Amino acid sequence: MRKLKAGIAKEFLLLLNDKVGLGMMVFLPILLVVIITTIQNSALNLVNNNQIELILSNQDKQALSKDYVASLKQSQLFNIVEEDFSIDELNNAINGSDTPFGLHISENFSATIIEENQIKTNSILESMGLEESSGKKNVIDNKITLTLIYSPIIQSNYAQSIEKMVFTLSKKLSTNLFLSELSELLEIDPSSLNIDQQLEQSNLLMQKASVDKVESSFPNASQHNVPAWSIFAVFFMVVSLAGNFVKEKVNGSFDRVLTMPSSVWYLIGSKAILFWIVSLFQVILIFTISRFLFQFIGLPTLYFPDNLLIFGWIILLTGATAVSYSLLIGVYSKTVEQATGFGAISVVIFAAIGGIWVPSFVMPPLLKLLSNISPLHWCIELFYSVFLKGGTFANLISPSLVLIGMNVVFFLLVYLKLRKLNILSK
Amino acid sequence: MNISVENISHTYKGAERLSINELSLKIKSGTKHGIFGSNGAGKSTLIKIICNVISPTSGTVVFNKKDDSLNDVVEVKQSIGYVPQDFAFYEELTLLQNAKYFGTMFNLTDIEIQEQYDSLVSVFGLKNDQKKKISSFSGGMKRKVNLILGLLHKPEIIILDEPIVGIDVHSKNDILNYLNELHQMGKTIIYTSHQMNESQSFCENFTLLNDGKNIITGNLEEVLLHQNKRNLESILLDQ
Numbered sequence: 300m301r302k303l304k305a306g307i308a309k310e311f312l313l314l315l316n317d318k319v320g321l322g323m324m325v326f327l328p329i330l331l332v333v334i335i336t337t338i339q340n341s342a343l344n345l346v347n348n349n350q351i352e353l354i355l356s357n358q359d360k361q362a363l364s365k366d367y368v369a370s371l372k373q374s375q376l377f378n379i380v381e382e383d384f385s386i387d388e389l390n391n392a393i394n395g396s397d398t399p400f401g402l403h404i405s406e407n408f409s410a411t412i413i414e415e416n417q418i419k420t421n422s423i424l425e426s427m428g429l430e431e432s433s434g435k436k437n438v439i440d441n442k443i444t445l446t447l448i449y450s451p452i453i454q455s456n457y458a459q460s461i462e463k464m465v466f467t468l469s470k471k472l473s474t475n476l477f478l479s480e481l482s483e484l485l486e487i488d489p490s491s492l493n494i495d496q497q498l499e500q501s502n503l504l505m506q507k508a509s510v511d512k513v514e515s516s517f518p519n520a521s522q523h524n525v526p527a528w529s530i531f532a533v534f535f536m537v538v539s540l541a542g543n544f545v546k547e548k549v550n551g552s553f554d555r556v557l558t559m560p561s562s563v564w565y566l567i568g569s570k571a572i573l574f575w576i577v578s579l580f581q582v583i584l585i586f587t588i589s590r591f592l593f594q595f596i597g598l599p600t601l602y603f604p605d606n607l608l609i610f611g612w613i614i615l616l617t618g619a620t621a622v623s624y625s626l627l628i629g630v631y632s633k634t635v636e637q638a639t640g641f642g643a644i645s646v647v648i649f650a651a652i653g654g655i656w657v658p659s660f661v662m663p664p665l666l667k668l669l670s671n672i673s674p675l676h677w678c679i680e681l682f683y684s685v686f687l688k689g690g691t692f693a694n695l696i697s698p699s700l701v702l703i704g705m706n707v708v709f710f711l712l713v714y715l716k717l718r719k720l721n722i723l724s725k
Numbered sequence: 726m727n728i729s730v731e732n733i734s735h736t737y738k739g740a741e742r743l744s745i746n747e748l749s750l751k752i753k754s755g756t757k758h759g760i761f762g763s764n765g766a767g768k769s770t771l772i773k774i775i776c777n778v779i780s781p782t783s784g785t786v787v788f789n790k791k792d793d794s795l796n797d798v799v800e801v802k803q804s805i806g807y808v809p810q811d812f813a814f815y816e817e818l819t820l821l822q823n824a825k826y827f828g829t830m831f832n833l834t835d836i837e838i839q840e841q842y843d844s845l846v847s848v849f850g851l852k853n854d855q856k857k858k859i860s861s862f863s864g865g866m867k868r869k870v871n872l873i874l875g876l877l878h879k880p881e882i883i884i885l886d887e888p889i890v891g892i893d894v895h896s897k898n899d900i901l902n903y904l905n906e907l908h909q910m911g912k913t914i915i916y917t918s919h920q921m922n923e924s925q926s927f928c929e930n931f932t933l934l935n936d937g938k939n940i941i942t943g944n945l946e947e948v949l950l951h952q953n954k955r956n957l958e959s960i961l962l963d964q
Contacts, residue, residue: 305829309815309822316817316858551813555874558776558807560799561830 302561306569313543314573320539324577325584328532332585335528336598340520350378351461352398356389357381361409363472368404370468386446393448400461401448408444412469416477420484445469519599525589526682527655530675532585533578533617534649537625537642540574544629545638563717571622578618604685609692612699613681620674620702623709630713649673677701726790726804726881726913728752728775733784735770735937744770745781746937752930754881757904757914759928761921763961767937768917769810772886775915776807803831806880810887812867813874816860820851820870823859824877831878838877845873848903865896872900882913889918901927921958933960 314321355371357364371377377400384392389401447465449458547553547566556566589601604610625642632638650656652666653673662670670676680698728751735745745767752758760768773779775786777798788801814823821842828838846852849869854862859870872888883904889897901923908914918924924931931948933940941951952960 302829305826309818309826312818312822313815551809551811552815554773554778554809555807555813555827556830557778558802558805559827559830560802560832565830 302565303569303572306565307573310543310569310573314539314577317539317543320543324532324536324539324581328529328535328581328585329588331532332525332528332589333596333598336520336524336589336593337596339524340598343520351376351400353377353379354384354389354392354396354398354401355379355381355404356384356401357404358383358385358406359404359408363409363412363476364404367408367469367472370472371402371465374464374468376464386448389446389448393450399450399453400458402465403446403448405444405446407442411442411444412473412476415473416480419477420480423481424484521589521593521599521601522686525585525601526686527679529582529585530617530678530682531646531650531655533581534621534624534646534675535643536574536578536621537628537646538639540570540622540625541629541632541638541642542635544570544626545632545635549635567626567713571626574625575618575622578621579614582614582617602686606685606691609685609695612695613678613685616681616699616702617678620678620706620709623706623713624674626713627709630716646675649675652676654679674702674705677705726788727754728882728913728915729787729789730771730775731785731787733774733781733786735774735779735781737770743782743937745774747784748934748937748939749784750932750939750942752913752915754913755908755911756930757908757916757928759924759931760915760917760934761924761931761957761961762934766934768934769886770937771934772807772884772915772917776805776884777802778807803878804881806875806878806883808872808875808883808885808888810890812871814859814870816867817858819856819858820846820873821855823870823874827874828877833878841877841879842873845876849873849899865892868892868896868900872903876907880912882915883907884915886917887919888916889920889923897923921956921961925957931957 314324353371355368357368368379368381372379380398382389382392384401384403386403389403392398393401445465447458447462449461553566557563586601586603589598590603594600628638628642628645632641650673652662652670653659653676654662654670655675659667659670659676677698681695681702684694684698730748730750730752732747732749733745734743734747736743748767748771750771760771762768770779774781788804814827818826824842825835825838828841833841846855849872851866851869851873854866859867862870868888868891872885875883875885885904888904889900892900904914904916904927914928916924916928925945928945930942930944932942933948933952941948943951945957948957948960949955952963954960954963
């Protein structure tokens with residue numbers, strides 16, 4: 300036990316003296332989590348909360364188009380800047396600015412809606428036998444009355460959502476007009492029908508609910524990013540731990556220990572324990588900052604799961620897996636460059652296929668299959684089950700078993716390599 | 726403690742030839758034994774095998790205390806002080822921090838570590854540098870640190886692989902003088918060096934290695950006579 304303590308103390312001093320390594324393990328992860336969360340939070344805000352910037356050019360200038368512009372403003376979805384632009388000028392304006400959308404209302408907007416409604420009304424009256432056939436056409440020509448222009452940097456699915464919003468408001472305007480005209484023809488006072496109100500009213504309600512049962516009403520950028528990037532940071536210990544292990548092999552201090560009446564397991568064990576403790580510290584630090592300080596820098600607060608015991612288990616298992624993986628890389632690498640280079644790149648690859656950057660369910664089938672070999676994938680599964688889905692111990696059993704299995708395999712490979720090198724018999 | 730190296734062979738993974746080839750050797754207790762040979766002759770490999778850092782492919786190394794062979798690995802390890810050619814310590818730490826770690830691995834108590842540390846630091850003139858990280862030390866000082874860490878547990882057998890390579894005359898003298906003191910206290914010293922003048926004047930017995938084989942073991946006269954040379958350096962020049 301005394302040797303283990305001396306080993307841990309030595310590792311601790313080495314870590315304290317390695318300012319770059321310490322920075323990589325403590326400060327960079329915090330910076331990473333803050334930056335990624337800020338980026339995704341602002342992206343979510345753009346979609347969910349912020350008014351969308353829109354340059355509007357109304358070339359129609361009739362009452363209907365003015366009503367339409369008013370309904371766009373009332374929707375509070377858009378921050379509208381009105382300009383007198385042709386389509387080409389509007390295109391140039393969107394290209395040359397940060398404004399993502401432009402809407403061009405053509406000169407025939409009102410006339411087209413009126414014509415369309417007359418055709419519809421006539422058609423209905425004729426079919427009801429209330430009016431003789433006029434012989435006029437009852438087919439509506441397709442005419443472009445609205446042109447939505449969007450910046451090429453806008454994702455197409457987002458642009459499609461905006462297009463639907465804009466189109467829905469124009470359809471609503473057209474429907475209102477149609478019902479008003481129909482009621483006039485039927486000699487009913489349109490105002491008595493409260494058409495607007497009737498159209499708005501519906502007993503079909505939709506409730507928005509996430510499958511999570513945690514404190515936050517809806518998953519936010521912190522809830523997604525803090526666990527994901529904390530796992531990434533914990534696994535990045537491979538650079539320090541594996542590098543440190545190889546450095547000892549190369550500089551001869553490992554050989555010196557082999558000449559001593561002491562087991563090599565003290566050397567490995569002290570490293571494993573210290574870096575395990577460091578991983579716990581990393582996660583607790585990042586999560587504490589996210590819980591209590593994020594609100595002061597304009598980021599959504601991270602909500603902890605109710606069951607802290609489950610949370611603790613996940614942190615311990617994640618740290619242990621990162622340690623065993625790092626030791627594996629350290630034992631099999633021959634140079635510090637091999638250990639740090641391969642270690643870092645492998646963690647980035649495991650993060651990519653493991654769903655740290657984008658969820659694995661959106662990946663192609665092959666990558667989805669490959670994600671199962673990534674220890675980070677199973678760690679993120681554990682974190683998401685409690686942070687986003689409010690999972691219980693039962694939900695954690697299968698990813699936990701996979702991670703325990705990975706730990707056993709990693710340690711077995713370490714053992715086999717040391718045995719092959721005849722180190723264990725020293 | 727006598728050391729018998731009995732018919733050992735060793736080959737490194739992927740190497741075409743044997744690094745040690747059926748080598749046998751006896752080193753008497755309390756002697757200063759030099760192992761010399763050109764680069765690649767097998768000196769460092771032989772030393773690592775004696776120190777149990779690497780295992781021979783075949784053959785054994787037997788440690789005899791009086792007439793009994795020592796089978797207890799812990800006791801053998803406790804008897805050996807290995808000073809490798811590399812700076813085998815943690816340069817980011819101070820000398821005392823290194824001493825505490827390696828001393829504990831040698832089963833020394835904190836008091837024993839401190840006593841031996843104070844004594845050795847004083848002998849090698851490093852008292853004023855105790856609080857500095859070893860990374861700030863000169864090459865000569867680092868050689869002394871390497872030696873101090875190998876001597877902390879007062880070993881009976883001191884095995885030195887190129888202990889004076891790349892250092893100034895003063896540091897060289899400090900190290901060789903202290904090794905002579907240890908020899909007078911009855912310690913066995915096994916020594917390899919490329920610096921043949923120092924080796925010739927420091928050691929009592931010699932083993933000449935070539936291609937992993939023991940060419941001859943004996944005192945200076947016997948070796949020179951066998952090789953028909955006037956000094957050790959000329960033997961190496963002909964190899």
